[in-house]
Amino acid sequence: MxxxxxxxxxxxxxxxxxxxxxxxxxxxxxxxxxxxxxxxxxxxxxxxxxxxxxxxxxAGSGCPDCAVTGYKPNLPGFIYLLTRGDSTIQRKLGITNVPKRRLTTHTRNGWTVLEVSPAFDGAEARRVENGFFALLASRGVRQQRADIVDRFDGYTETWAYDHLPIDSLAEVYVLIGWQPKELDPHQIPLPTETNPES
Structure with a gap:
């Protein structure tokens, strides 16, 4: 070829x-x-x-473990659920290593934080995110490029609430069949604000 x-x-x-x-x-x-x-x-x-x-x-993306910025699956990960509403209510699910910084960016862009998980194993948090996005895609409710004229940061992590009404992370976990296992903060150091984040 x-x-x-x-x-x-x-x-x-x-x-x-x-x-x-x-x-x-x-x-x-x-x-x-x-x-x-x-x-x-x-x-x-x-x-x-x-x-x-x-x-x-x-996008010129490379190895996520070696990236200077972005989500690091080898660090503790946090799952977050956001909402915003204009003409239609939207929900957004994402993961980050540094919630304060990531969520500050989202709130500046009009999102409201519904829930942030405790620290989970970073690779496990990514599996939850990927599993949920696969569920959104299988139900045909995940936002696609053609769906959004103004593509904002993380638009593919977004769905219309009326297509899939979710109000908590517990509902996400049930939908994908995942049992959360929190990290013991005494065993694994949590990332600081100086660490790269997603």
Whole structure:
């Protein structure tokens, strides 16, 4: 295929995880695809993550564990639920390592905090977020690019309340079948405001 990821972006194709992707190689994939595949970090080969090909190319995203900014799954994670309403009430679910800073940004943008979880294992918090977004997508209620004229920060984490009325994180956990296990703050240090966040 002349338009393959391997032919157009060989350095990116080299980062495809050969084990987790099975038979799929850069020769089978097309740049700009929304297909999620596994990637292997070029800095630390113990880091693997899933991302769409389009995200890697268009956003220039790399290994989330090595990123200077953004959510760090190796740190404690917090799940938050936000609301805002103009003509329609919206809900937003997200994760962060530093709630105070992340939620300050959201409140400046018109969101109201409904709930913030206690500290969870960061990778587990990401699984909750991904599981819930998969549920939104399966029900056809997750916001898509075509749904929103003014794409705000985290618009794909948003849904219309009348399509899925959720008022608490406990409802989210029940919907995805997850049992929360809080971290003991004495065993794992919580991130400080100087740590990178999402």
């Amino acid at each position: 002349t338009n393959s990821l391997a032919s157009r972006f060989p350095e990116l194709a080299a980062q495809l995880d050969p084990v987790l992707n099975g038979e799929i190689t850069g020769h089978h994939l097309v740049p700009g695809s929304d297909r999620k595949v596994w990637w292997r970090c070029i800095v630390d080969v113990s880091h693997a993550w899933q991302a769409t090909i389009a995200n890697r190319i268009n």
